[in-house]
Amino acid sequence: xxxxxxxxTRQSYGEELxxxxxxxxxxVVLDADLSSATKTNIFAKSFxxxxxxxxIAEQNMMSTAAGMxxxxxxxxxxxxxxxxxxxxxxxxxxxxxxxxLNVKICATHAGVTVGEDGATHQMIEDIxxxxxxxxxxxxxxSDDIQTRWAIREIAKIDGxxxxxxxxxxxxxxxxxxxxxxxxxxxxxxxxTDATIFATGITVSEALKAxxxxxxxxxxVRVVDIHTIKxxxxxxxIKCARETRKLFSVEDHNIIGGLGSAIAEVLTEEEPKKLKRxxxxxxxxxxxxxxxxxxYFGINAENIAKTIKEG
Amino acid sequence: xxxxxxxxxxxxxxxxxxxxxxxxANSGHPGGALSVADILTVLYFKEMNINPKDPNMPNRDRLxxxxxxxxxxxxxxxxxxxxxxxxxxxxxxxxNSNLQGHPDKNKVPGVDMTxxxxxxxxxxxxxxxxxxxxxxxxxxxxxxxxxxxxxxxxVWEAAMAAAHYKLDNLCVIVDNNNLQIDGKISxxxxxxxxxxxxxxxxxxVMNIDGNDIExxxxxxxxxxxxxGKPTAIIAKTIKGKGVSFMENKASWHGKAPSLEExxxxxxxxx
Numbered sequence: 001x002x003x004x005x006x007x008x009t010r011q012s013y014g015e016e017l018x019x020x021x022x023x024x025x026x027x028v029v030l031d032a033d034l035s036s037a038t039k040t041n042i043f044a045k046s047f048x049x050x051x052x053x054x055x056i057a058e059q060n061m062m063s064t065a066a067g068m069x070x071x072x073x074x075x076x077x078x079x080x081x082x083x084x085x086x087x088x089x090x091x092x093x094x095x096x097x098x099x100x101l102n103v104k105i106c107a108t109h110a111g112v113t114v115g116e117d118g119a120t121h122q123m124i125e126d127i128x129x130x131x132x133x134x135x136x137x138x139x140x141x142s143d144d145i146q147t148r149w150a151i152r153e154i155a156k157i158d159g160x161x162x163x164x165x166x167x168x169x170x171x172x173x174x175x176x177x178x179x180x181x182x183x184x185x186x187x188x189x190x191x192t193d194a195t196i197f198a199t200g201i202t203v204s205e206a207l208k209a210x211x212x213x214x215x216x217x218x219x220v221r222v223v224d225i226h227t228i229k230x231x232x233x234x235x236x237i238k239c240a241r242e243t244r245k246l247f248s249v250e251d252h253n254i255i256g257g258l259g260s261a262i263a264e265v266l267t268e269e270e271p272k273k274l275k276r277x278x279x280x281x282x283x284x285x286x287x288x289x290x291x292x293x294x295y296f297g298i299n300a301e302n303i304a305k306t307i308k309e310g
Numbered sequence: 311x312x313x314x315x316x317x318x319x320x321x322x323x324x325x326x327x328x329x330x331x332x333x334x335a336n337s338g339h340p341g342g343a344l345s346v347a348d349i350l351t352v353l354y355f356k357e358m359n360i361n362p363k364d365p366n367m368p369n370r371d372r373l374x375x376x377x378x379x380x381x382x383x384x385x386x387x388x389x390x391x392x393x394x395x396x397x398x399x400x401x402x403x404x405x406n407s408n409l410q411g412h413p414d415k416n417k418v419p420g421v422d423m424t425x426x427x428x429x430x431x432x433x434x435x436x437x438x439x440x441x442x443x444x445x446x447x448x449x450x451x452x453x454x455x456x457x458x459x460x461x462x463x464x465v466w467e468a469a470m471a472a473a474h475y476k477l478d479n480l481c482v483i484v485d486n487n488n489l490q491i492d493g494k495i496s497x498x499x500x501x502x503x504x505x506x507x508x509x510x511x512x513x514x515v516m517n518i519d520g521n522d523i524e525x526x527x528x529x530x531x532x533x534x535x536x537x538g539k540p541t542a543i544i545a546k547t548i549k550g551k552g553v554s555f556m557e558n559k560a561s562w563h564g565k566a567p568s569l570e571e572x573x574x575x576x577x578x579x580x
Binding site for chain 2 (some may be wrong): 049050052054055057059060061062063064065066067068069070072073075090094095098
C-alpha cells in the first residue's frame with residue numbers, strides 16, 4: 001500500500017470513464033448538476049454529445065437512463081450516493097432493476113467521509129438499499145487501481161450495477177498487475193488471529209490497523225470485499241475457519257451493509273461470532289472526514305483498538 | 311389503409327378484450343383502460359411505425375404506457391394487432407401468465423417499457439427520444455400519462471427535461487378522464503389546467519376529444535410536424551368509455567365485473 005499517493009475513487013472514476021468513452025461509443029453519461037464533484041465533467045469535456053446534465057432531478061435522471069438503456073446505450077449515471085440510492089430508490093427499483101436494464105449507477109460521496117456537509121449528505125444506507133434489489137450488483141471499490149478496473153468491468157456486464165465511490169482521497173493499495181474479478185474478494189495477509197473484512201474507504205484503514213496490531217503481536221488478515229453482491233461466500237467461509245475472530249468494518253450503517261451481508265453468509269454456512277464495526281444506527285454529523293472516521297471508530301487506530309479488546 | 315369506420319370497430323374489439331381480460335382475472339383496472347382504448351387503437355393501427363413480427367425492430371416507434379394500470383388496454387391492442395394470441399388475454403394477472411398486472415417489457419412482445427409505479431414513464435420515454443437523436447434515428451416516442459398520474463412530481467422533472475432537450479420526436483398524451491381512485495381530479499388533487507402547465511414547460515399543446523378517432527388521428531399528424539419542442543395532447547376522455555354502467559364512475563377504476571355485468575358489457579360492445 002502506498003500511503004504517500006492518495007487518490008479519491010471518484011477521481012479515478014472520472015478519469016477512467018473518459019478513457020472508456022473513447023473506446024466504447026455506447027457509453028453515455030448522465031449527471032444531476034454535480035459533474036464537477038462526481039468527476040463526470042472529464043467525460044463531458046471530451047464527449048459533450050454523449051453527456052446529459054439532467055439538472056437537480058435525480059428521479060427523472062434514473063428513469064431517463066433506463067429509457068436510453070432500452071435503446072442499446074450504456075448509461076453511467078452519477079450523483080451523490082444519498083440522492084442516487086435514497087431519493088431515486090423507486091426509480092432504480094421499478095425503472096432499472098425490475099426490467100433488468102443495463103444502467104451503471106456510479107454514486108460518489110458515500111458514507112460519513114463526505115465530511116463537513118453533515119448527515120443530510122452522508123449516505124450510510126445505500127449498500128443496504130441497493131443489495132436488496134433483485135438483479136442489482138453492488139460494488140464498493142477501495143483504491144484507484146481497483147476503481148479503474150471496476151469502471152471497465154461493469155461495462156461488460158449486461159444489467160444494473162451500483163458502484164459506491166468515495167469523496168475522500170485514500171491510499172493506493174494495489175499495483176497495476178493486480179487481478180480482480182467481480183464477486184471475488186481479495187485476501188491480504190495470512191494472519192490467523194483475526195480477519196478484518198472491509199470495503200471501500202475502510203480497506204486502507206484496515207490495512208493500517210493490521211500493521212499497528214503487528215506491533216502488539218497480533219497477526220490479522222484483511223479481506224477487501226469490493227463486490228458486496230454477489231458476495232464471496234467461499235472466502236468468508238474459509239476465513240471463518242482459518243482465523244480466530246471475525247470483524248467487519250464499513251463507512252455505512254452497521255444495519256444492512258457489509259457486516260450484515262457477511263453475517264448472512266456465516267449464519268447459514270459457518271456460524272461464528274462477527275463484530276460489526278461501522279456507523280451504529282445513527283446519523284452522521286459535520287466534521288472533517290478523518291475526524292468522523294475516528295469519531296465512529298472506523299479509522300485504523302480505533303479498528304486496532306476494537307480488535308485488541310474483542 | 312384503415313378507414314375511420316375500421317378503426318372504430320377495432321377500438322370496440324379492443325374494449326371487448328379489456329373486459330374479457332379483467333373479467334377472467336377477476337381483477338384489474340377497466341375504467342382507465344377503456345378511456346384510453348381509442349388512443350391506443352390509432353397509435354397501433356395507424357400512427358406508429360411498428361412490426362408485430364419484429365417487436366424489437368430497432369427503428370420502430372415506441373410507446374410508453376406510463377399509466378401502467380391500463381395494461382389490459384395495451385395487451386388487448388397488442389393481441390389484436392398480432393403480437394400474440396387473443397386467447398392469452400384470458401390469462402391476464404394469473405400466476406403463470408406473461409400478462410402481469412402492470413406491463414413488463416421482458417415478458418410481453420410489443421411492450422417497450424416496464425411501467426407501473428406512476429410518474430416514471432415520461433422520463434423513460436425521454437431517454438428513448440434522446441437516444442434516437444443521439445444516433446440520428448428518426449423513430450418517434452409516444453407516452454401516455456394519466457391525469458391523476460401527473461400529480462407525481464417526477465412527471466414535471468421529465469416535462470422540463472423534454473423541453474430542455476427539444477425532444478420534438480416525443481409526443482405525450484394525457485388521458486384526461488377526470489377521475490382518480492379517490493374521486494374527481496379537481497377534488498382529490500387538482501392538476502388543472504393541464505394544457506397551461508405543459509405549455510409553460512415548453513410543450514406544443516393540443517386539446518382534443520380523446521375518444522374521437524378522427525381528432526386523435528389529426529392531432530398525431532400535427533404533432534409529427536412540430537419542430538424544436540415536444541408535443542402534449544390533452545385528450546379529454548370518458549373513464550369506462552363504451553360500457554354504460556362504467557362510464558364516469560371512479561368506482562370502476564380498479565374492479566372486475568360480475569358475470570351479469572360482463573355479459574351486459576360485451577353486449578354493449580357488439
